[in-house]
Amino acid sequence: MARIQQPAAFVVGLLMISAASAQTDPGVRPGAINGQTGATATSPLPLASVTANTPTGALEFFEDGLTRFQNVEVVSGGDDNGLGPRFNFNQCSGCHSQPTIGGSSAAQNPEAAVISAGIVSGSTNTIPAFITPNGPTREARFPFFFNANGTANTSAPNGGVETLYTVSGRADAGSCNLAQPSFAAAQAANNLIFRIPTPLFGAGLVENIDDSTLLTNLAAQAGNGLGISGNFNRNGNDGTIARFGWKAQNKSLDLFSGEAYNVEMGITNETFPQDRPLPGEDVLGTGLPANCLNLSHGGYPEDATNFTPTSTSSDPFAVNASIPSDVIGFAMFMKMLAPPVQSTTTPGGATSISHGSAVFNSIGCSVCHTPTLSSTQASNVTPSLGNAAVRAFSDLEIHHMGTGLNDNVSQGNAGGDQFRTAPLWGVGQRIFFLHDGRTSNLLTAIRAHASSGSEASTVVSNFNALPVASQQDVLNFLRSL
C-alpha cells in the first residue's frame, strides 16, 4: 500500500493494452440454458433429487416457489398484494431472469418499462436516467446522506437502498403520495451507486457449506504470493459466516428472501415486518406518511404463513406447499435451484476451455475464485444438497477490490471496497458483470479487478503478461461456465 509518485508510464501502457488486444469476450454462450437439457427461459431446473421428488413433496415446493417467484404483485386487492409504497419492480422474476428465472439481469430491462406497462404512474414517477431499456436491471444506493445545501456529507455514510418507484398514482394505492428519491441530484453529487441482481442458481449448495470448509479454504490461501488476503463477512449476532449478496452480508436464503421482498418490492413479511422508509426518512424519524401505510388493508405483515392452505389441489403435497409464506416459498425455490452446468466444448472448443481452466488456476484467479468447495453438510432438505462438491468458483470471502470497484457502501464487516468473490458458475450466459453491471465485456470485467487497493492487481498483471492466445483461452473457459 505504498504511495505512487510516477504512475504516468503505466497509464500509457494500460491505454496501449486495449489497442493491441486481439482477444475478445465470446459473449453469451449459445445453446442449452444453464447448460441443462430441458431448461427453458421460464423453467429453470431443480436439483436432481428434487426432480426425483425426494423427499416426497419437494418437487411441489419447488414448483410452488417458482410460481410465487413469477407472481405479479399489486398494492391492494387480489391474492398477491402488499406492493410498495416504494419498490423497484413488482415481480422477482422480472429482475432475476437471465438466462432463465432465478438468474441475473436480462437484456431487456423491465425497470425501464414500468410506466408503459402501467406498473407505476407516469404522472408521479419518472424513469431515472440510469435505467435504460437495454441496460442492466439495477437498484440504487446513496453512499452518503446529503447536507441541507444538497451536497453529499461524506462524514455521514448512508448506503441503504433508494427504491426507484412509488405506488403514488396507481389506482390501487389510495391517497398515498410519495416522491421518488432525488436521483438526478445524487448523480450530480457523484453520490449514487448501483447493484444488479445476483444469480441464484445453486444457492442452496452455497448455503449448505459448513463454516469449517470455508475456513479450511482460507487457510490454504496462506502464502499465495499474490498479495491476496481475504476474510469473511460474519453475521453480527452469532458470528458465523454470512455468504449471500454482493458483500456477503446475508447469512441465509430465508433472510435474503425476506429482505429482498421488503426492500425491492416493499412487501412486509415475517422476517421484515415493517414498511420500509427510505434511509433519510428513517434517520430523521419521519418515517412513511400514515396514508402510505397498510396499503393492502390487510394488516402486517403483508406476506405471512397461510394458516389455511391457499391451494385446493387434490395433491396433498401441493396443498402443503401453499401453506408457507411467500418468503419461505422463494427461499425453498432458491435452495432447490440446480447450479449451471459447464460446457466442455463451447465456446472455442474443448482444448481451449481446458487450457483456459489451467491458465485460470496458474495465474492465481482460482485463489479467490476457488473452483470447488468440498463438500456440503448432510442435508435435511433434499439429498442433492448434502455431501456435494460446490463448483461455484468462489471462496465466499470478502476481498479488497480497490478504488476502481469501491462503492463506499459498508454492509456488515465489509467496507466500501470489499466485495464477496462473485461465484462464476453460470457466468457464460450472463450479460452484465461486476456489482453494478457496468460492463458486458468479460475482458473489461477482468481488468477492472486491478486498481489501487485491490488484492487482485497482481493476478491481473499475470493475466496481462500472457500471450493473447492464453488470454483468449481464459475467456473461453469463463464463458463455458
Added chain:
Amino acid sequence: MRAEHFRDSSSRASLGVALASLSLGFCVESWSAAQNGGSPSTNPPAKVPAGVILVKGAWSSDSDPTTPVPEAGTVTSRHYDSPYFHLSYPLAAGWAQQFAGPPPSDRGFYVLAQIQSADAATGAVRGSVLIAAQDMFFTPTPASNALELVSYTGSHLRADYRVERPPAEVTVAGRSFVRLDYFSPVTGLHWAVLAAQIRCHTVQFTFTSIDPSVIQHLVAGMADMTLPIEAGVSTGKGGGDAPVCVKDYATGGNVLNRVDPILTDRRFNSIPVRVVIDTSGKVKNVHFISSFPEQARTISDALQQWRLKPYVLNGKAVEVETGILFGAPPNRALISGRQEPQLVPARKHDPT
C-alpha cells in the same frame, strides 16, 4: 496516547507524498469522522470524490503519526523505500508501480509495493515485483521465521506449479535471504521468491515473468538494496535504531497490570495489534494492523492502562515491540493441523 489522536495509517502516509492522493484515495478519512448519521460537514465537498475509499472496513491505524509503520513505505521512480524496515530497493529502469496494494490483513499480511514493467508497444506486462511482508507474530502458518515461511510456501505449492529451485539460503546485499523458484508449465510464468526477516516480519520479494532473464535481472538488482544489519533468514529481531521484537512478550508474568477492552458492537473479527513498550513498561505506541475505528478506540483506552515489566537486554532496559491479538482468534488451529513445512538444509547460492 489518546484515542482521538489516532490516525488511519494511510492518512499518515499522505504527509510525505501528495501527488498520488487522488488516485490512491487512502488519505481522506480520519478516525474522528462520524461513522453514521452526523451533522453536516463544515466544509462539504461539492461532489463525492471519485476513486476514493471513504467508507472503510477494518483498516490499519496507529497512535503516533511520526512513528514509521510497515505500510507507509513510498515508491518513487527510482526506489521503494521503507522507513519502518530501514530498507531501500532500487527499481529497475522502466519499472514502476501502477497500483498501490490493499490495506494490511487481519493476519498481519502487508502488500508493500506492486511494481511492473509493460511493453511500450503492446502493453503486455513483462513482469512484476510484489514486495510484501508477513508479521511473524500473526502468521497463520506454523513458520517462525523467513526461512520457515518460504519453506512452508514451497511445500504447499498447488499442483499447478513445479519447483525449480527449492528453498535455500542465498546472500543478497550482504544479508542472508531464502530463495524459492517455481514455474507454471501451463503458462510458462516463472516466480522467484526471496525473503528475509526484519523486525520480526518476513519481507518478501516475489518476481514474476514469462522470461527467466527478466527475473534474473531483477534479482541481480537486489544487490543494490540497502538493508538493516539485523536482516536475515532467521535473525531480524529488531535492535539498533528499532525496538527489539519479541513474540508474546505481553503475556504471563510480563504483564503487571492488564485491562481488557470490552468490544461491543463488532466482536467477531481478529484485531492484530503491534505495540511498542517503553523502558518503563508503558505502552508507547500502538499500531492497529486491522481494526474498526471504534475497536481501536476501545483497545487503545485499555492499553493505556497496561503496565509491563521493562525488557532488559544486556543489563539495560530497552524498548520492546510485540504483538497482541484482540477480538476473535484466527483459525490457526486449521493451519496447525496441516503438514508441517519441509525444511531444506540451508545452502549458499548466488542470488542470480
